[in-house]
Amino acid sequence: DADVTQTPRNRITKTGKRIMLECSQTKGHDRMYWYRQDPGLGLRLIYYSFDVKDINKGEISDGYSVSRQAQAKFSLSLESAIPNQTALYFCATSDHRGRGNEQFFGPGTRLTVL
Amino acid sequence: QQQVKQSPQSLIVQKGGISIINCAYENTAFDYFPWYQQFPGKGPALLIAIRPDVSEKKEGRFTISFNKSAKQFSLHIMDSQPGDSATYFCAASEGGGGNKLTFGTGTQLKVEL
Numbered sequence: 001d002a003d004v005t006q007t008p009r010n011r012i013t014k015t016g017k018r019i020m021l022e023c024s025q026t027k028g029h030d031r032m033y034w035y036r037q038d039p040g041l042g043l044r045l046i047y048y049s050f051d052v053k054d055i056n057k058g059e060i061s062d063g064y065s066v067s068r069q070a071q072a073k074f075s076l077s078l079e080s081a082i083p084n085q086t087a088l089y090f091c092a093t094s095d096h097r098g099r100g101n102e103q104f105f106g107p108g109t110r111l112t113v114l
Numbered sequence: 115q116q117q118v119k120q121s122p123q124s125l126i127v128q129k130g131g132i133s134i135i136n137c138a139y140e141n142t143a144f145d146y147f148p149w150y151q152q153f154p155g156k157g158p159a160l161l162i163a164i165r166p167d168v169s170e171k172k173e174g175r176f177t178i179s180f181n182k183s184a185k186q187f188s189l190h191i192m193d194s195q196p197g198d199s200a201t202y203f204c205a206a207s208e209g210g211g212g213n214k215l216t217f218g219t220g221t222q223l224k225v226e227l
Contacts, residue, residue: 004157040123041219042120042217042218042219042220043217044217045214048214058214090157090158092157101148101215102160102163103160104159105158106157107155107156107157108155108156108157
């Protein structure tokens, strides 16, 4: 969905490096999410934020941190990247006033940690 | 802990056939059950969703069947087409209005000519 953008789209880094993945949205949604996708494991929630002052851990938050800089921006950081964080990362948004619980996903960031 | 179990992991169907993907859940507080479709290189997108007050929902060739007592729900794709080839994820959430989703592990569907 072009309304949810992620940068970078691809990143190769080395073990121990700090990495930041950024997500921006123009949908005006209040809720934002970070997931990682691994083959055979589906999508797993890392962190989520229901508004600018609200940050919550998901099921696999260890090794990650997030920042909600504005309603439209939600960044995911890996303080010291490790190889098992190699995955496809997705940002998503939703609107608590919207239809059901629909989440809108960005195009993803493919991260490789060597 | 896998709260939403999805099967099969992969599925090959002939064009015009019926594709069936199944999911089972454990949390009886779940009250919203969507299916997401993901094409290669893209993020998942909502395909169809159901709430537990109905047993079936149909949108075009896509139907969700829901069995509350068995805690199971399934996606049926009628007259499957090569353009339906994608990865499908079931999901579930509790509470209303944009609450976090718990996803299944995904099914890679290939529709052959």
